[in-house]
Amino acid sequence: MDKILRRRILVMKGLMERLDATDLGLKERSQGKMDLRTSFDCDMLNFMMYLMDSDGVIEESEAETVNFYLNCNVTAERITAYIEEHNLTTEDYTSEIPLTMQALTDADQTIVDRRDRKRWEQDEKTAREHDYFLDEDDTYVPTSLLLLEIYKDLGEAVIYSNQNVDEFENEGYTAYIEKLKKYMMEKLSMTEEELAQKEELLNEDHTRGRI
Numbered sequence: 001m002d003k004i005l006r007r008r009i010l011v012m013k014g015l016m017e018r019l020d021a022t023d024l025g026l027k028e029r030s031q032g033k034m035d036l037r038t039s040f041d042c043d044m045l046n047f048m049m050y051l052m053d054s055d056g057v058i059e060e061s062e063a064e065t066v067n068f069y070l071n072c073n074v075t076a077e078r079i080t081a082y083i084e085e086h087n088l089t090t091e092d093y094t095s096e097i098p099l100t101m102q103a104l105t106d107a108d109q110t111i112v113d114r115r116d117r118k119r120w121e122q123d124e125k126t127a128r129e130h131d132y133f134l135d136e137d138d139t140y141v142p143t144s145l146l147l148l149e150i151y152k153d154l155g156e157a158v159i160y161s162n163q164n165v166d167e168f169e170n171e172g173y174t175a176y177i178e179k180l181k182k183y184m185m186e187k188l189s190m191t192e193e194e195l196a197q198k199e200e201l202l203n204e205d206h207t208r209g210r211i
Contacts, residue, residue: 108142
């Protein structure tokens with residue numbers, strides 16, 4: 001399993017805690033009813049369960065993948081029971097955008113709006129202090145893009161957790177990632193070219209070990 005991905009997940013959780021200490025966080029926007037880290041944990045678990053259940057069978061290797069990346073202690077039997085108990089379906093899951101993605105795109109949009117309104121100077125200082133993804137040339141790399149990359153990598157971890165790549169899991173993964181990507185691009189008014197540029201910057205950071 002990918003220890004680098006697990007580390008990036010931990011870094012993402014730390015970033016969310018710092019975001020929640022500002023007016024950009026989910027805690028502020030929900031009047032303290034929810035925070036980003038809790039939302040992230042729930043969304044990642046739901047995403048992994050969605051993929052695992054796409055073929056109707058939860059494998060033990062898939063449960064081990066959940067345990068490794070999300071620091072859980074569950075079995076395939078327990079996951080199956082949870083899905084049945086709560087009557088979860090793929091249609092239920094795919095009908096909505098996860099709360100964490102909504103919250104981070106809102107935060108990204110606010111940061112970009114403040115910059116556009118010439119109020120970026122102080123925000124830039126705050127951004128650097130809080131490890132937001134601000135490149136040296138002042139290109140802002142959205143935190144929601146990092147979240148999307150984690151979705152991609154976690155999804156692949158589930159799909160390849162056993163030797164047989166399931167067609168239904170793969171189709172569900174591809175369709176859902178495209179849905180999240182489209183949502184993020186529309187919320188941030190981002191073109192394909194701009195997205196490719198920011199993905200390149202993010203991948204460079206991965207290579208340098210900053211994330």
